[in-house]
Amino acid sequence: MNPFELLSTFSTVIYIVFGIFILSMLGLFFIVKQQTAVIVERFGKFQGVRTAGFQLKIPVVDRIAGKLSLKIQQLDVVVETKTQDDVFVKLKVSVQYVVIKEKVYDAFYKLDNPYAQITSYVFDVVRAEVPKLRLDDVFEKKDDIAIAVKGELQEAMNDYGYDIIKTLVTDIDPDDQVKHAMNRINASEREKVAAQYEGDAQRILIVEKAKAEAESKRLQGRGIADQRREIAKGLLESVDVLNGVGISSQEASALIVVTQHYDTLQSIGEHTNSKLILLPNSPTAASEMLNTMVASFSAANQIGEEMKKVNPPRANKGNQES
Template sequence: MIALYVILGLIVLFAVLSIYTVKQQTFAVIERFGKFSRVTDPGLHFRIPIVETISGRVSIRVNELNVKIRTKTNDNVFVDLLIAVQYFVDGKDKVWDAFYKLTNPQQQMESWIFDTVRAKVPTMILDDVFEKKEDIATDVEQSLTERLQYYGYSLVRALVNDIQPDAGVADAMNEINRQQRLRVAAEHEGEAKKIIVVKAAEADADSKRLSGEGIADQRTAIVEGLRESVSKTSKTLGVEATSVMTLVLMTQYYDMLTDVGKNSKTNTIMLPHTPGAVGTIQEQIIASLETSKKVGVEE
């Protein structure tokens, strides 16, 4: 009876040990006495316990390897590049190659990437590294594609995700960019100020032109009024027009003195105002009129 239980127990243990499962997008590598036997698909499977072992499992999902590389450009600037490589095992037929040909595939890919980038970047100046990073990625892809195929892998894409020059160089580049932007801003500000000055000058010119026209019209009206006043007075009183004009000018002169005295903000004006000064001013006005007449006759 005991022997029967032992046999049943061994059968149950044998059945349990023989069952195994494989997850989706994964393949299991089965070895028999240490030698490759087969590759099993995702799902429920059976194996011979002790005789057959699951040596490993290989995923065919896309993996990403990030490699940070420090190298020097052609203009002697040290720069750090972050290279991302996306790859996967190319189906069930390539599981054997991927599992047995490389012990550490990621470490091997890192070596190839280092070799490619450090051969490419030293031939480029720093600006070209930024502008032509796609060329660097293309070189990495070309370098890895054929090699990875031999080991059962396919390359999806190689990317240059980050470029970091030394901190001092990065600060200098930022300062250059800042100065360029300040220069552009200053140019725009200068153009704006120029427009303001030009418009102000044009407005001032228009204002002075209109002011001049107004003064001219004002003086024309004054002269016309004086002419009519002198003409009427000379006819009414029977005196010469020159005498009437002199009287009018003297009257305006005294009115001017009155206005100057009323305005507290007027600058100080030194005028001779002795009793004989009135006659002198009158003589000067008459002399000016006589001179004007002579000039008119000569013309």
């Protein structure tokens, strides 16, 4: 390419760029972004709606009257009202809405301030529904409040070209004093439940301990009974053995008692810190004890024989009378 052709091409590009700049300055064309609707008026009268892309208009004759976003938008409304139990509470209601693409004309020309319109309806519905409910019910039925707000808004705003996507009660904020009182009530209830559980646990421990002690006493009593039974058997066998070598029952019993006496002394002597003293504890104590017990047993036998002679058994007395 020779210099003249290069210069000619460069000049053409310059003219095109300059022409585009002049046309843009005159307002011949404009660009519409995605999810945006542009309202074009001609001599002050609605001419049309332009959507995303490269658009043309007649300079001076046509003008861009406004733009509307076709994206989902959210409006947060805080409403203060009173519940049925006279508690002031603030509710934050989030309204998600969108301009209906087919009703851009209505959304732009029928409603001057959609935010104020939506806010008014939210206030009206919330202040009509919440006073019917107690504070606890407001927390439990917040979804019902949101549904009521959406139903009212949907019916009203649809005529203005707006579609209500969702309404949410995102926050319920009672007065600070009420919140502190509710926290104290909940804490008291939890302490009450904890005390009940602790009382039940203590009662179970006492019952089980009593059952264990009763079982221990029963087993201990059985052991003592078995022990005494075995001691009696051992004494009986010892008496029989001593009788076999010519020792009388009284002497055998006395001998066994003396033997147990010495066993007791031996057991006491095994403990160095024992403070138990048996009286009498002289060297002749065992001999005197043996003589005393033999004499006692003999006297007891003689008294028993005399009583039998004076008062014979009833069975024998009945046989003599017959």
